[in-house]
Amino acid sequence: MLTSIRGLRTALLFAGIVPLAAPAFANTANEKTETERNDGFVAMGAGNLEVVPGLSASAPTAEGSAGHMADESGLEFSANVALVSEYRFRGVDLSGGEIAIQGGFDVAHDSGFYVGTWASSLDEQTVGYGSTELDLYGGWGGAIAEGVSADIGLIGYLYPDAGPGDFDYVEVYGSLTGELGPASVTGGIAYAPDQDSLGGSDNLYLYTDVAVGIPDTPVTLNGHLGYTDGFLTFTTDSEALDWSIGADFVTGPVTFSLAYVGVEGDALIDPGGTFTDDAVVASVSASF
Known part of the structure; x- marks a missing residue:
């Protein structure tokens, strides 16, 4: 069983199996349907399946919260909680195939600016980032034309009880969403610049x-x-596709979700598909 994703990469490099130009590995983070954190789908990420705010599953963003409380200052407060059959971030399993508990809190202003936090339990034995992921994010989201909205921001992925080493990293993200009747289409980007926790390299999503x-x-x-x-x-x-297809059933503040999730992985990097095997992910979530 893997004890650390980055530790695995180090071992392979020393063994001469992987060329120095090879990528490192699993990401850490929310189908947070990206704005993907819960990749997209709540069951998959910090709010959605890609879990980035705009990100996953993706990620929790201000506009993604169904329930809220507003005060006279123009601020809205919302919270979310979810139970997922496993935590998938951009297709990668970060809970060892086990149930994960997730939840977050957001504060948004009627100007469109927002800040928030989201957390998920992890499988510390296989992932190697400790038992908890904590995301802190902020940005702006709102309509920019009729039927078109935008979301831009910054998110930090933190692993407060990880062992020695660099694990935390920061990403900037942006997305555009167009709506036509009952359908909506979102296109987005997330970029993590060079950081020690990324092996001195960057990552584009x-x-x-x-x-x-x-x-x-x-x-x-x-x-x-x-x-x-x-x-x-x-x-x-260092390149990979991830995908999912699923359905949500909403009743009041509660959403039931079911999705089939997959991601590319090589046997040399992930023997046995510990992190990258396809899976059916179920979740129940609520927003307040």
């Missing part, structure tokens, strides 16, 4: 999400496709 609400029902069908180029992959060429 591009994704698109499609959601179609079935008229006169509480059901929405979802599709996600993402592309990673950089450190956060399990492939020898």
Whole structure:
């Protein structure tokens, strides 16, 4: 069993198995459907399956919160909690195939600016980042034209009880969403510049999400496709596609989700598919 993703890479390099130009590995983070944190899908990320705010699954963003409380200052406060069958970030399993508990809190101003935090339990034995992921983010989201909205911001992925070494990293993100009737299409980007925790390299993530609400029902069908180029992959060429297809059923503040999730991985980097095997992910979440 792997004890550390970065430790695995170090061992392979010393063994001469992987060329020095090879990528490092699993990312850490939210289908947070990116704005993907819960990649997209709540079951998959910090809020969604890619879990980046705009990111995953993706990520929790101000506009992604269904429930909220507003005060006279123009501020809105919202919270979310989720139970997922496993935590998938950009297709990668970060909970060892086990159930994960997730939740967050957001504060948004009616100007469109927001800040928030989101956390998930991790499988510390396989992932090697400790038992908890804590995301801190802030940005701006709102309409820029009729039927078109934008979201831009900065997110930090923190691992407060990780062992010795550099694990925390920062990403900037942005997305555009267009709506037509019951359908919406989102295209987004997330970029992590050179950081010690990324092996002194960077990471680029591009994704698109499609959601179609079935008229006169509480059901929405979802599709996600993402592309990673950089450190956060399990492939020898540092490039990987991830994908998911699923459905959400909403009743009041509660959402039930089911999705089939996959990501590219090479046997040399992830023997046995510990992090990259396809999986069916189920979740139940609530926003307040």
